[in-house]
Amino acid sequence: MAYFLFFLLSVVCIASVLGMIISKNQAYSALFVILAFTCTGGFFALLDAPFIAVIQIIIYAGAIMVLFIFVIMMVDVRKGITPEKKKWTSGFASGIAVILFIELIVALKMAFNPLNTSSSQAIGNPSDLGYLLFTKYLYPFEITSILIITALVGAIILVKKKEKE
Amino acid sequence: MIPLSYFIILSLILFVLGIIAFFVKKDLITQFLSVEIMLNAANLAFITFSKSASALDGQIIVFFVITVAAAEVAIGLAIILLIYRQKKSIKTEDIKSMKG
Amino acid sequence: MIETLIVLVKIVCALVWFLLITLYLTWAERKESALMQDRIGANRANFFGIRIIGLFQPFADAIKMAFKEDFTPSFSRKFLHDLAPFLSFFFTGVTIATIPFGDILKIGGKEIKLQVLDINVGLLFVLAMLSFTIYGVLLSGWASNNRWTLIGGLRGAAQLISYEVALGLSLIGLVMVFPSLDFSAIVDFQGELLFGWLPKWGIFLQPLGFLIFLFATMAESERVPFDLPEGESEIVGFFTEYGGMKWGMYMFTDFMKVLIISCLLTTLFFGGYQVPWLYADGFRFPWGGEWLLPHGIVVLFQVLMFNIKVFFFCWLQILLRWTYPRFRYDQLMDFGWKLLIPLSLINIVATAIIMSIL
Numbered sequence: 001m002a003y004f005l006f007f008l009l010s011v012v013c014i015a016s017v018l019g020m021i022i023s024k025n026q027a028y029s030a031l032f033v034i035l036a037f038t039c040t041g042g043f044f045a046l047l048d049a050p051f052i053a054v055i056q057i058i059i060y061a062g063a064i065m066v067l068f069i070f071v072i073m074m075v076d077v078r079k080g081i082t083p084e085k086k087k088w089t090s091g092f093a094s095g096i097a098v099i100l101f102i103e104l105i106v107a108l109k110m111a112f113n114p115l116n117t118s119s120s121q122a123i124g125n126p127s128d129l130g131y132l133l134f135t136k137y138l139y140p141f142e143i144t145s146i147l148i149i150t151a152l153v154g155a156i157i158l159v160k161k162k163e164k165e
Numbered sequence: 166m167i168p169l170s171y172f173i174i175l176s177l178i179l180f181v182l183g184i185i186a187f188f189v190k191k192d193l194i195t196q197f198l199s200v201e202i203m204l205n206a207a208n209l210a211f212i213t214f215s216k217s218a219s220a221l222d223g224q225i226i227v228f229f230v231i232t233v234a235a236a237e238v239a240i241g242l243a244i245i246l247l248i249y250r251q252k253k254s255i256k257t258e259d260i261k262s263m264k265g
Numbered sequence: 266m267i268e269t270l271i272v273l274v275k276i277v278c279a280l281v282w283f284l285l286i287t288l289y290l291t292w293a294e295r296k297e298s299a300l301m302q303d304r305i306g307a308n309r310a311n312f313f314g315i316r317i318i319g320l321f322q323p324f325a326d327a328i329k330m331a332f333k334e335d336f337t338p339s340f341s342r343k344f345l346h347d348l349a350p351f352l353s354f355f356f357t358g359v360t361i362a363t364i365p366f367g368d369i370l371k372i373g374g375k376e377i378k379l380q381v382l383d384i385n386v387g388l389l390f391v392l393a394m395l396s397f398t399i400y401g402v403l404l405s406g407w408a409s410n411n412r413w414t415l416i417g418g419l420r421g422a423a424q425l426i427s428y429e430v431a432l433g434l435s436l437i438g439l440v441m442v443f444p445s446l447d448f449s450a451i452v453d454f455q456g457e458l459l460f461g462w463l464p465k466w467g468i469f470l471q472p473l474g475f476l477i478f479l480f481a482t483m484a485e486s487e488r489v490p491f492d493l494p495e496g497e498s499e500i501v502g503f504f505t506e507y508g509g510m511k512w513g514m515y516m517f518t519d520f521m522k523v524l525i526i527s528c529l530l531t532t533l534f535f536g537g538y539q540v541p542w543l544y545a546d547g548f549r550f551p552w553g554g555e556w557l558l559p560h561g562i563v564v565l566f567q568v569l570m571f572n573i574k575v576f577f578f579c580w581l582q583i584l585l586r587w588t589y590p591r592f593r594y595d596q597l598m599d600f601g602w603k604l605l606i607p608l609s610l611i612n613i614v615a616t617a618i619i620m621s622i623l
Contacts (some may be wrong), residue, residue, distance in 0.1 A: 006167050010175050017182045017202060021189055027345075027407065029195050033202065034400070036179075040205050043172065047216045052224050056208075056387040059231050062177075062396025064201070064238045066403065066426055071242045072194060073407050073415065075249050093188030097181045103179050126386060126446055133228070134223050144232050151236035158243040 006046060013039035026072045037061045045060060051126040172213040180206035193245050193255045197238075204234055267375075269430075275381050283361045284493065288323040290520040290579060297416040297580070298587045320553035333509035338409065341506060345408035350507065350514040353401025357521045363387040363500045364528045365402075365449045367538045367567040368545070371560060379568070380449055381536075387448040388440070391529065392433060395485060399425045401518070402487075402494060402503050409506035419505035420489065420594065421494025426486040427489075428602040434609035437478035438616040439533060442470045452537035462551035473612045475534045477605050482529065483582065484601065488524035491599060501605045510571070527578035535574050538567035 013036050037060045044053035082148035133141055183206060186199035208227045217224025249255050286385040292307065296319070299306025308319035337346055367379035384390060399422050406418015438448060457465045468475050484491040495502045504515045531537060542548050543566060548558035556564075592600065 002167055006250050007172065013175075014182070015179060017179060017186070018233075020184070020185045020195070020198065020202075026192065026194050029190075029198060031345075033198050035394075036195075036202065037205060037210065040209060043209055044173070044212050047166065047172065047212050049212050049215070049224050049227075050384065050386045051389070052212060052227050054386050054393050057393040058396055059235055060201075060205070060390065061391060062399065062429075063426065064235055066202045066399050067238055067424060068194065068198065069403055069407075070419065070422065072247060074246065074420065075194070075404075089186075090189045096188075097185045100184065101181045105174075105182075108177075119231060124213055127444065129221055129228075131222060132225055136232060137225050137229075140229060140246060144229055148232060148236050155239040155243040158240070159197055164201055 002046060005042070009042045009046075010041045026075075027069065030068050030072055031066075034061050034065045037065065051129055091100075169213050169217050173210060176213065177204045178206075178207040179203075179209065191258065193248065193257065193260075196257070197241055197245070201234065201238070204230060233260055270278075271377055272381070275377075275379075279361055279364075279366070279381050280327065280358075282366075285316040285360065285520070286575075286579075287517060287520045287524050288327070288521060290320050290583075291326065291516075292319065292323050294520075294583050294586075295319075297583045301587050302376070303583075312470045322495075327513070330510050330513035334510040335510060338411075338506050339530065340410050340561075342408040342410060346405050346506070347511070349401050349405035349408060350504075350511045350518075351401075352404065353398050353518045354402070354514045354521075355395040357518050357525060360391045360394045361528070363390055364532055365452055365537055366514040366526075366571055367564050369488070370564050379447070380563070383447070383449060385445075385447045388446045388451075388533075392429070396429060398518075399510055405507070405515075406503035409503075411506055413501045414503050414505055417494050417501045417505070420501070421503050422595060423496060424487070424491065426487060427598065428605070429603035431477060431601055431609055432485065434606060435474045435481060436533070438471050438609075438612045439467055441616050443467070443622060447535070448532055452532060452539060455536040456539045458542075458551070464536055464539065466539075468535040471534065471612070471616070473608065475530075477612065478534070479530065479610045480600075481605060482526040483585065484597075486526055486582075488519060488521065488523070488582070489586045490591050491597065492591060493594055500561075523579055523582050524575070526582065527575045530578050531571060531574040536572040540566055540570045543567070589606065 010165065016032040016035040016039070020029045020036070023029050025134060040055040041053045041061070044050075044056055180203050183199045183203035186202065187196050190196050190199065208230055210229050211223040213223075215221065217225075233254075240257070245255060248260065252259055277560040296306045298304075306319065307322040308316060310316065310319055310321040310325040312321050337343060363380070363384070365378070365380040370377045370379055382390075402421040402425065403418050406414045406416075406421065409415075439451075443451045445451055445454070451467075455464065455466050459465045459469060463469060487494050495504075503514060507515065541561065542550050545560075545563065547555065547563065549555055
């Protein structure tokens with residue numbers, strides 16, 4: 001059952017990222033990415049992290065992507081993106097990507113101890129996570145909250161139209 | 166139990182696809198989206214390592230990544246909107262000069 | 266095998282209950298509004314001449330809508346236009362899975378939990394699914410390819426996303442009091458007593474949180490006084506380009522939201538299926554009386570109590586919908602950002618201070 005879910009989710013996830021690359025329309029790209037993020041949430045749930053899985057769906061799929069779609073609708077490029085002139089970039093990109101992929105796999109093979117699959121103890125309980133967040137990681141947590149406030153104010157000031165004198 | 170190396174491979178695939186998307190796409194919004202995909206791939210790797218080590222620290226890192234991503238998206242999209250207002254375009258080709 | 270069967274039966278029961286009650290909410294709304302405006306209301310639908318105060322009306326409506334032409338404007342983005350109502354419908358409907366209808370039912374040595382999906386982050390799961398319904402609003406507005414629907418969709422999404430902040434913040438106080446994100450655990454906590462006689466319901470521990478939650482969820486359901494995205498009289502609603510069954514699905518989703526909000530209010534703030542002073546073996550009154558009951562009757566009482574509470578909140582929402590006029594858009598945003606969110610922050614701080622004193 002878990003295997004089936006994993007393969008289903010990974011096929012959907014990779015296919016939707018590919019769809020995002022292929023599709024010409026930005027709104028469809030954004031929808032494909034939403035699907036991919038939801039699948040990632042599924043992987044988190046499979047990996048014993050239900051809290052992070054739900055947070056992923058609420059924040060990524062439910063809030064961040066809504067902002068993206070908002071901006072896409074405001075910008076509203078009706079024609080879609082015109083076919084790009086420089087064809088060599090995509091080939092170049094794929095080449096680099098494949099090289100990077102091989103390199104990362106080799107690095108993983110060499111650098112890490114074998115992954116400990118067998119550990120079956122349940123982790124990811126929300127209360128444990130909260131405890132850790134407010135003890136060991138208190139300062140990062142506070143700094144992130146300041147960052148969020150700054151981003152909020154910054155975004156408003158950036159986009160607000162200047163009043164005419 | 167699914168071998169954890171599968172998840173790592175998957176996260177690598179997603180990361181590499183994100184890089185490809187970043188180079189293939191020609192407008193700011195989808196490039197920004199592909200950055201988000203790369204962040205997600207990294208998150209997946211973090212969660213996998215957290216599971217492997219039976220420690221919650223990886224999940225905490227992912228929590229921070231998600232919050233920082235939210236802040237980053239708010240600012241980034243505001244900048245994209247500003248660029249669109251000035252240039253009437255969000256294609257990377259049209260953004261050549263530093264001074265608007 | 267038997268486990269799978271039990272799960273299937275639970276899913277079917279929950280869905281049938283959910284859809285049937287939603288169907289009758291449309292009728293209840295028409296009747297209640299008629300009562301308030303001194304009319305008779307829908308009473309003509311009959312079945313071989315039998316018309317029990319219009320009880321067949323919802324079915325007649327459903328049949329009418331199913332046979333209407335499925336019209337799609339030629340200028341719309343076809344696929345997304347078709348997809349959007351299903352998104353709204355599905356993600357609202359799936360939330361019913363986490364609501365506990367009653368305590369554990371024991372039949373022939375089997376213990377059946379009267380809840381379809383028992384996960385330890387149920388509360389967040391509901392919030393996640395409700396946040397997905399934004400896409401139904403946003404995409405329908407955009408896919409209709411019409412300026413007015415686009416404005417309606419953007420308005421709707423802005424409203425939903427603003428009130429979701431207040432919604433999440435208002436629940437933090439509750440989660441602090443009942444230390445769990447699991448609905449069945451939250452309901453279990455509410456079975457205890459305060460001062461030996463008062464049921465420990467969320468409303469008594471979090472009155473301010475309850476009010477904020479009520480307003481925020483009502484804004485999520487997009488009905489009057491928060492019906493700007495729909496905007497019947499302004500023709501800027503996000504589903505003006507829909508007709509037939511697809512429009513019907515939007516209307517149905519509205520009523521599903523009413524029902525799911527009632528379920529959430531009941532479960533979180535009014536003790537869910539808990540009947541005051543009812544324990545697993547019968548009533549034990551604080552003034553010293555006892556009334557022992559068999560197990561089946563106790564569970565029946567609980568399910569009935571759950572239904573009564575849910576119907577009360579449905580009634581309350583319909584009452585509010587027909588009592589108040591609509592907000593202006595800036596009033597709506599002010600109400601969300603300048604009143605509800607600061608209040609919910611105050612609620613969190615106050616809860617923390619009181620909990621640290623006690």
